[in-house]
Amino acid sequence: MLIGKKVPHVTFRTRVRDESVGGPNPYRWQDVTSDDYFKGKRVILFSLPGAFTPTCSTYQLPDFEKMYNEFKAEGIDEIYCISVNDAFVMNAWGKQQNLENVKLIPDGSGEFTRKMGMLVRKDNLGFGMRSWRYAAIINNGSIEQWFEEEGFSDNCESDPYGVSSPQNILAKLQEKQAA
Ligand code: BEZ
Secondary structure, eight states: OOTTOBOOOOEEEEEEEOGGGOSSSOEEEEEEEHHHHHTTOEEEEEEESOTTOHHIIIIIHHHHHHTHHHHHHTTOOEEEEEESSOHHHHHHHHHHTTOSSOEEEEOTTOHHHHHTTOEEEOGGGTOOEEEOOEEEEEETTEEEEEEEOSOOOTTOSSOOOSTTSHHHHHHHHHHHHHO
């Protein structure tokens, strides 16, 4: 059980727009650490098998985006979506999804996911190493609540989705608030 544990310290290689770069593709590398994302904030982190995949693109990411204000009302400062994909892929996915609220974290090398113990093989899909689907409430870098889909395994034939849905997490936050 990961509750109470600190998230791993990792440096993520992101790509940010910077007009001073000039040219048709004005982006530069920017390193962002776990501290930058998690220190002093209460956030939701959700992790999924891949950018542009159907369940993630049709339900999980757009639903977190739409429900952002409901999570804010429950004391959540940020919602982060992480995937074992590089910054170019994650930026393209964010653009395609018209994201304004959810922030994407590129874990291209899988280091964060591996250190969380959530890295699985998806060679059966030609994906290589990816993240098992999970979500967590993370308070100042410590895991407060944990939502892991059942059946953690390599080359899983199915893609369980329910526990880490925004609907389930919001219900759990509201129950906690009411208790
Ligand atoms: C999906 O999100 O539907 C999905 C994720 C991983 C592999 C295939 C599909």
